[in-house]
Amino acid sequence: xxxxxxxxxxxxxxxxxxxxxxxxxxxxxxxxxxxxxxxxxxxxxxxxxxxxxxxxxxxxxxxxxxxxxxxxxxxxxxxxxxxxxxxxxxxxxxxxxxxxxxxxxxxxxxxxxxxxxxxxxxxxxxxxxxxxxxxxxxxxxxxxxxxxxxxxxxxxxxxxxxxxxxxxxxxxxxxxxxxxxxxxxxxxxxxxxxxxxxxxxxxxxxxxxxxxxxxxxxxxxxxxxxxxxxxxxxxxxxxxxxxxxxxxxxxxxxxxxxxxxxxxxxxxxxxxxxxxxxxxxxxxxxxxxxxxxxxxxxxxxxxxxxxxxxxxxxxxxxxxxxxxxxxxxxxxxxxxxxxxxxxxxxxxxxxxxxxxxxxxxxxxxxxxxxxxxxxxxxxx
Amino acid sequence: xxxxxxxxxxxxxxxxxxxxxxxxxxxxxxxxxxxxxxxxxxxxxxxxxxxxxxxxxxxxxxxxxxxxxxxxxxxxxxxxxxxxxxxxxxxxxxxxxxxxxxxxxxxxxxxxxxxxxxxxxxxxxxxxxxxxxxxxxxxxxxxxxxxxxxxxxxxxxxxxxxxxxxxxxxxxxxxxxxxxxxxxxxxxxxxxxxxxxxxxxxxxxxxxxxxxxxxxxxxxxxxxxxxxxxxxxxx
Ligand SMILES: Nc1ncnc2c1ncn2[C@@H]1O[C@H](COP(=O)(O)OP(=O)(O)OP(=O)(O)O)[C@@H](O)[C@H]1O
Ligand SMILES: [Mg+2]
Numbered sequence: 001x002x003x004x005x006x007x008x009x010x011x012x013x014x015x016x017x018x019x020x021x022x023x024x025x026x027x028x029x030x031x032x033x034x035x036x037x038x039x040x041x042x043x044x045x046x047x048x049x050x051x052x053x054x055x056x057x058x059x060x061x062x063x064x065x066x067x068x069x070x071x072x073x074x075x076x077x078x079x080x081x082x083x084x085x086x087x088x089x090x091x092x093x094x095x096x097x098x099x100x101x102x103x104x105x106x107x108x109x110x111x112x113x114x115x116x117x118x119x120x121x122x123x124x125x126x127x128x129x130x131x132x133x134x135x136x137x138x139x140x141x142x143x144x145x146x147x148x149x150x151x152x153x154x155x156x157x158x159x160x161x162x163x164x165x166x167x168x169x170x171x172x173x174x175x176x177x178x179x180x181x182x183x184x185x186x187x188x189x190x191x192x193x194x195x196x197x198x199x200x201x202x203x204x205x206x207x208x209x210x211x212x213x214x215x216x217x218x219x220x221x222x223x224x225x226x227x228x229x230x231x232x233x234x235x236x237x238x239x240x241x242x243x244x245x246x247x248x249x250x251x252x253x254x255x256x257x258x259x260x261x262x263x264x265x266x267x268x269x270x271x272x273x274x275x276x277x278x279x280x281x282x283x284x285x286x287x288x289x290x291x292x293x294x295x296x297x298x299x300x301x302x303x304x305x306x307x308x309x310x311x312x313x314x315x316x317x318x319x320x321x322x323x324x325x326x327x328x329x330x331x332x333x334x335x336x337x338x339x340x341x342x343x344x345x346x347x348x349x350x351x352x353x354x355x356x357x358x359x360x361x362x363x364x365x366x367x368x369x370x371x372x373x374x375x376x377x378x379x380x
Numbered sequence: 381x382x383x384x385x386x387x388x389x390x391x392x393x394x395x396x397x398x399x400x401x402x403x404x405x406x407x408x409x410x411x412x413x414x415x416x417x418x419x420x421x422x423x424x425x426x427x428x429x430x431x432x433x434x435x436x437x438x439x440x441x442x443x444x445x446x447x448x449x450x451x452x453x454x455x456x457x458x459x460x461x462x463x464x465x466x467x468x469x470x471x472x473x474x475x476x477x478x479x480x481x482x483x484x485x486x487x488x489x490x491x492x493x494x495x496x497x498x499x500x501x502x503x504x505x506x507x508x509x510x511x512x513x514x515x516x517x518x519x520x521x522x523x524x525x526x527x528x529x530x531x532x533x534x535x536x537x538x539x540x541x542x543x544x545x546x547x548x549x550x551x552x553x554x555x556x557x558x559x560x561x562x563x564x565x566x567x568x569x570x571x572x573x574x575x576x577x578x579x580x581x582x583x584x585x586x587x588x589x590x591x592x593x594x595x596x597x598x599x600x601x602x603x604x605x606x607x608x609x610x611x612x613x614x615x
Contacts, residue, residue: 002498002504006487009486289484292484295482296470296543297467297499
């Protein structure tokens, strides 16, 4: 029976209480794990560049811009390269199995954000071998189990094609990796010319222009300059950095990310208060025994470690259970929702478990440490 | 191989003063207490309630410290040690037996006995072996896995004694070790203490209200109003 065992024994004295505490911790970390994997899968804007600007309709998401804006953009000073894209939101086989397709102009897209997406010359050459060729991001390909050369069908409810069907057929020409592991690769890159020629709605319109400022040009200044250019046109624009653009684009409703962070934060704060309160109570209940341990020669440091160990045990058990559930969820239902829970995120969560465990255990542990030794003889 | 105490003082109290503050006043318990106990002695301390018996034990255990005077055990000056030094000293040099056993309810008998060993650098296997040995010594061989709540008072006190001696300390302090036991269990416990003193050479200081208990000791001291008023040698 080592120290940790003793702490564990203490924790199991009131099994219901301990299980409830562990459940609290587990739920908090399940929420954390799910939201982290959601952000990982859907909002991988972390690696997005601040040097790339996205020009979308000022009328809001879902609104498009006329292709005609391109010539005015091209004539604008301070722009190194400009490209355009439109998106198809569809699903493969099952409706819950969502697949996002970005239809881009390959030649110009490579100039604007080829590095960020990891578009190699080999990939570009593969994309050029046919109008229906697509590149699939690494995470999406893994989740779907797609291979190079495979023919895929994506059903796009909002956009029927000229074959009179909502089923869009593509052939996978390559897998793109993104610039770093944190890059968002949960989508398909298709060719704008193919999609534009085949669609029955929104022909010759784009969802966004993306552009790279010329060297020495401040992105923020250029954004203001562009929005001013189209302010009085039929289709005013809203220009943001790619990061902001991606974030705004990915968040389907309101500011989901902020709401999520608030919810998770509130869950953690509540958790901290519940656990601190309960452990304070546990320490008070055991005043007598702690006094006995002190009489046996247990030093203040050891008692501190004992109570800390108990809280850590509760956090580790609950937290790991919560993360395991989150991981299970991402594996079982995750692909459809774009949930990804990579090892790094789990590592961060583990650090969080230990940190919160120590933080919550400390106050009760110091309380236990300060219980005077003579109390052992007076409590009865 | 019955041991007899040598007569050189091992525990020495000189002019020990101790009082408790109640509000603004200090109520004195001892104002100049002298006491010497040689190694290997078995002393019973008797006296009316409130005479300071527990207070004396607390000071001997290093749980409480004197307000003045000197308290020395085996060359160590307990009165000048800080709290953490005293707690380390306690862990290595003495065992304490309580009236109400003070076993931890969530631990088995064996785990309770093992507790003091956690404070020492002893491997888990050796710890278990020592626990087995002392449980056997107190007549509880094979009972290690039982929880204290399921044991009789006499058995619990024997677990308490096993816990007190598992680190093989030279000094045992007992505060009314039989106060909560029936006659039969009390006699068993007293026989055990006598065995520990006579056969294993433990020095024992035992506070008791029970004249019968006192007869097991080598001598009895009577404490009244903070002074030893009478000494009676056992036959
Ligand atoms: N922590 C304390 N605070 C205030 N007074 C105390 C404290 N501990 C002991 N006393 C007082 O000191 C005196 C001696 O107490 P002590 O417990 O040593 O007596 P005792 O001989 O052990 O009595 P009993 O036989 O009832 O156990 C008593 O008057 C008691 O009220
Ligand atoms: Mg007493």
